[in-house]
Amino acid sequence: xxxxxxxxxxxxxxxxxxxxxxxxxxxxxxxxxxxxxxxxxxxxxxxxxxxxxxxxxxxxxxxxxxxxxxxxxxxxxxxxxxxxxxxxxxxxxxxxxxxxxxxxxxxxxxxxxxxxxxxxxxxxxxxxxxxxxxxxxxxxxxxxxxxxxxxxxxxxxxxxxxxxxxxxxxxxxxxxxxxxxxxxxxxxxxxxxxxxxxxxxxxxxxxxxxxxxxxxxxxxxxxxxxxxxxxxxxxxxxxxxxxxxxxxxxxxxxxxxxxxxxxxxxxxxxxxxxxxxxxxxxxxxxxxxxxxxxxxxxxxxxxxxxxxxxxxxxxxxxxxxxxxxxxxxxxxxxxxxxxxxxxxxxxxxxxxxxxxxxxxxxxxxxxxxxxxxxxxxxxxxxxxxxxxxxxxxxxxxxxxxxxxxxxxxxx
Amino acid sequence: xxxxxxxxxxxxxxxxxxxxxxxxxxxxxxxxxxxxxxxxxxxxxxxxxxxxxxxxxxxxxxxxxxxxxxxxxxxxxxxxxxxxxxxxxxxxxxxxxxxxxxxxxxxxxxxxxxxxxxxxxxxxxxxxxxxxxxxxxxxxxxxxxxxxxxxxxxxxxxxxxxxxxxxxxxxxxxxxxxxxxxxxxxxxxxxxxxxxxxxxxxxxxxxxxxxxxxxxxxxxxxxxxxxxxxxxxxx
Amino acid sequence: xxxxxxxxxxxxxxxxxxxxxxxxxxxxxxxxxxxxxxxxxxxxxxxxxxxxxxxxxxxxxxxxxxxxxxxxxxxxxxxxxxxxxxxxxxxxxxxxxxxxxxxxxxxxxxxxxxxxxxxxxxxxxxxxxxxxxxxxxxxxxxxxxxxxxxxxxxxxxxxxxxxxxxxxxxxxxxxxxxxxxxxxxxxxxxxxxxxxxxxxxxxxxxxxxxxxxxxxxxxxxxxxxxxxxxxxxxxxxxxxxxxxxxxxxxxxxxxxxxxx
Numbered sequence: 001x002x003x004x005x006x007x008x009x010x011x012x013x014x015x016x017x018x019x020x021x022x023x024x025x026x027x028x029x030x031x032x033x034x035x036x037x038x039x040x041x042x043x044x045x046x047x048x049x050x051x052x053x054x055x056x057x058x059x060x061x062x063x064x065x066x067x068x069x070x071x072x073x074x075x076x077x078x079x080x081x082x083x084x085x086x087x088x089x090x091x092x093x094x095x096x097x098x099x100x101x102x103x104x105x106x107x108x109x110x111x112x113x114x115x116x117x118x119x120x121x122x123x124x125x126x127x128x129x130x131x132x133x134x135x136x137x138x139x140x141x142x143x144x145x146x147x148x149x150x151x152x153x154x155x156x157x158x159x160x161x162x163x164x165x166x167x168x169x170x171x172x173x174x175x176x177x178x179x180x181x182x183x184x185x186x187x188x189x190x191x192x193x194x195x196x197x198x199x200x201x202x203x204x205x206x207x208x209x210x211x212x213x214x215x216x217x218x219x220x221x222x223x224x225x226x227x228x229x230x231x232x233x234x235x236x237x238x239x240x241x242x243x244x245x246x247x248x249x250x251x252x253x254x255x256x257x258x259x260x261x262x263x264x265x266x267x268x269x270x271x272x273x274x275x276x277x278x279x280x281x282x283x284x285x286x287x288x289x290x291x292x293x294x295x296x297x298x299x300x301x302x303x304x305x306x307x308x309x310x311x312x313x314x315x316x317x318x319x320x321x322x323x324x325x326x327x328x329x330x331x332x333x334x335x336x337x338x339x340x341x342x343x344x345x346x347x348x349x350x351x352x353x354x355x356x357x358x359x360x361x362x363x364x365x366x367x368x369x370x371x372x373x374x375x376x377x378x379x380x381x382x383x384x385x386x387x388x389x390x391x392x393x394x395x396x397x398x399x400x401x402x403x404x405x406x407x408x409x410x411x
Numbered sequence: 412x413x414x415x416x417x418x419x420x421x422x423x424x425x426x427x428x429x430x431x432x433x434x435x436x437x438x439x440x441x442x443x444x445x446x447x448x449x450x451x452x453x454x455x456x457x458x459x460x461x462x463x464x465x466x467x468x469x470x471x472x473x474x475x476x477x478x479x480x481x482x483x484x485x486x487x488x489x490x491x492x493x494x495x496x497x498x499x500x501x502x503x504x505x506x507x508x509x510x511x512x513x514x515x516x517x518x519x520x521x522x523x524x525x526x527x528x529x530x531x532x533x534x535x536x537x538x539x540x541x542x543x544x545x546x547x548x549x550x551x552x553x554x555x556x557x558x559x560x561x562x563x564x565x566x567x568x569x570x571x572x573x574x575x576x577x578x579x580x581x582x583x584x585x586x587x588x589x590x591x592x593x594x595x596x597x598x599x600x601x602x603x604x605x606x607x608x609x610x611x612x613x614x615x616x617x618x619x620x621x622x623x624x625x626x627x628x629x630x631x632x633x634x635x636x637x638x639x640x641x642x643x644x645x646x
Numbered sequence: 647x648x649x650x651x652x653x654x655x656x657x658x659x660x661x662x663x664x665x666x667x668x669x670x671x672x673x674x675x676x677x678x679x680x681x682x683x684x685x686x687x688x689x690x691x692x693x694x695x696x697x698x699x700x701x702x703x704x705x706x707x708x709x710x711x712x713x714x715x716x717x718x719x720x721x722x723x724x725x726x727x728x729x730x731x732x733x734x735x736x737x738x739x740x741x742x743x744x745x746x747x748x749x750x751x752x753x754x755x756x757x758x759x760x761x762x763x764x765x766x767x768x769x770x771x772x773x774x775x776x777x778x779x780x781x782x783x784x785x786x787x788x789x790x791x792x793x794x795x796x797x798x799x800x801x802x803x804x805x806x807x808x809x810x811x812x813x814x815x816x817x818x819x820x821x822x823x824x825x826x827x828x829x830x831x832x833x834x835x836x837x838x839x840x841x842x843x844x845x846x847x848x849x850x851x852x853x854x855x856x857x858x859x860x861x862x863x864x865x866x867x868x869x870x871x872x873x874x875x876x877x878x879x880x881x882x883x884x885x886x887x888x889x890x891x892x893x894x895x896x897x898x899x900x901x902x903x904x905x906x
């Protein structure tokens with residue numbers, strides 16, 4: 001066993017040292033990527049010069065570095081998948097891939113990694129695509145600095161920008177994805193890091209988790225998507241310092257949580273979404289230091305949510321701060337700043353002397369009869385909200401912030 | 412000057428004027444008299460267009476007053492209760508009325524006549540009832556209109572001012588103007604008026620000179636003559 | 647008419663009440679901005695104040711002015727002036743002086759705070775425009791009430807009742823109706839219900855600015871068209887204009903037939 005390992009290491013070094021470079025261009029000896037790959041030995045570098053290459057079903061079956069100079073165009077002519085990687089240690093860099101084939105039976109991708117490890121996919125520009133980057137049972141890879149611009153119109157015939165399926169330990173950073181179905185989609189993929197990406201104008205979700213655990217996403221921006229981020233049936237996800245903006249519409253959320261346990265949601269900004277966070281069946285989540293600004297509903301609790309902690313967040317100018325659809329509450333709200341708070345602070349310790357009740361009767365009425373939203377901010381509504389505040393009948397009576405802050409929290 | 416034909420006016424169920432026919436010729440002083448609620452003020456206000464009759468026509472100098480406002484250039488009116496915007500100063504009010512109607516310079520003489528100079532810079536809200544009435548008189552007489560209507564002009568006036576007022580009325584009469592007066596002060600009426608019109612229950616009961624009234628009622632003096640009309644009709 | 651307007655306006659501008667009203671708004675603006683230091687919050691609070699207080703002050707002030715200037719009106723009636731110009735002049739005098747107090751009272755502190763450099767200027771201008779519309783509407787309604795009621799106490803009673811009805815009771819009935827008929831499609835009804843009450847109408851205009859995220863959460867197609875496009879803004883403004891014109895026409899109509 002040890003010997004075999006040593007042998008492989010030596011082989012690796014030898015081949016690396018003897019690695020060759022193969023140039024591809026329209027006037028070179030090698031004029032196609034497929035041919036270059038078949039000529040190359042493992043650990044060679046294929047350099048693709050500027051030009052247009054009408055190719056599809058390019059299969060990379062050995063460890064290679066494929067580098068485009070000045071963004072050569074790989075045109076799939078809508079015939080099918082463009083590049084498929086089936087070997088470990090492949091790097092693809094600097095290509096402009098267009099015209100991926102669309103199919104209802106197969107998920108054609110601009111670039112697919114299949115059962116491989118240690119891949120790097122970077123600096124690609126993908127346009128006119130079906131699926132963008134598709135990682136299938138492939139782990140320990142990097143997806144950096146790619147720009148994916150789709151033209152999706154309908155959900156049923158469009159694909160995702162970056163899709164992970166049973167792929168673990170993948171870093172996805174500094175990508176820009178727009179106009180696809182889901183910007184980034186993780187299914188059965190654990191321990192991934194998604195960082196500094198921008199996902200905007202996508203039909204469904206900016207970022208989507210399904211049955212994926214222990215992932216981190218941070219410093220991303222999700223703007224103007226059908227819904228910002230959907231996290232479903234997953235555990236221990238960390239959501240840090242992201243921006244969720246302008247996700248407007250009937251079923252539009254900044255963040256949708258469904259059957260999520262033990263997550264951390266810290267330092268995010270939710271701005272001008274119809275619903276900031278929509279949670280359903282989600283337990284033991286910590287919400288801390290988030291800004292909820294100008295949302296329709298900052299947080300909508302749909303039921304079966306227990307032991308969530310909402311601590312030290314800023315709730316600023318939302319039409320509704322919190323909405324509940326039941327009378328039961330097992331979640332804790334503490335030390336938040338609420339711009340709608342009207343109490344006083346006589347002892348000047350920065351904590352309001354009367355508790356704040358973030359759930360209004362009117363939000364309960366609007367849940368029941370949505371058209372009543374037109375009466376928002378009416379004096380009559382203020383009066384019934386006030387009476388509900390004094391003696392809660394419809395809203396959970398233990399739901400209150402006992403230490404509402406009198407100044408915006410900074411961190 | 413003024414002719415009224417078949418004038419009817421109801422306020423709700425209360426029929427105040429029940430067919431008044433009246434012709435007032437040009438020149439002279441006419442007093443409109445009658446017990447409380449007989450329709451004196453309603454009659455005057457109908458002429459002024461402030462009350463809109465249910466039936467009947469009114470013409471002033473041959474001009475039908477219905478849906479007309481310019482004929483009021485020919486009328487000067489002294490309202491019964493003088494209550495002006497309290498924030499205005501006396502001279503501002505005078506300037507304003509002049510601004511709304513035609514220009515005139517008679518106001519200076521009248522102000523002197525009623526000794527109003529010290530009050531010119533005071534706000535109307537701070538004036539006494541009598542002073543307000545003097546301002547009211549100035550506002551009325553400063554224009555040179557052929558018809559003058561005075562509703563209870565003597566209210567609140569001190570004796571000197573009353574004398575001045577009487578002089579003023581005579582002066583205007585001498586210019587050939589027509590003056591219509593209502594008053595409760597019988598001595599005042601007797602002193603100034605040429606002819607009286609007596610209203611009773613919405614109709615004209617008597618029209619003529621004071622001496623004619625005395626003859627008709629067989630009473631030696633004016634006050635008794637009036638009283639006898641009232642007792643005869645209510646007995 | 648312009649002369650009457652001028653005199654009514656200047657008369658009111660010098661009255662104690664104009665100062666009180668102006669001072670109130672000035673104080674409100676200063677307190678909201680300089681003690682709170684939060685422009686967005688100030689605009690929201692102002693909205694609440696404007697849609698409740700402006701109609702109340704407009705009605706009370708309108709009725710009060712009418713009754714207080716009754717004798718003056720009679721003096722004017724005896725002058726060679728058209729009735730419609732007397733009443734329109736007085737109405738505009740009251741409405742404009744109230745609007746001036748509102749705009750200056752709120753505007754001055756906001757300008758000093760640096761409104762022109764802030765992006766809240768549109769929200770704020772919308773507030774002032776709706777405030778002015780509400781003043782015009784409710785002063786006109788007040789004049790209507792006063793013209794129809796000789797009795798001062800009755801007039802004041804009706805004025806307060808009108809305000810109470812439009813500011814609070816109407817919305818209560820509206821809410822009950824919506825809940826009662828919740829099984830039916832309601833978006834048309836709810837929009838029509840809003841149009842029929844000038845306070846609700848102004849509130850909706852402001853909602854379009856402040857709460858668009860929440861409004862777009864509702865599914866109805868008509869709602870979407872109304873709130874999602876400039877259609878809502880245009881319709882609301884047209885309705886506000888109608889709400890001014892109709893009572894003003896009634897003032898003219900009623901004043902021509904009234905005895906004094």
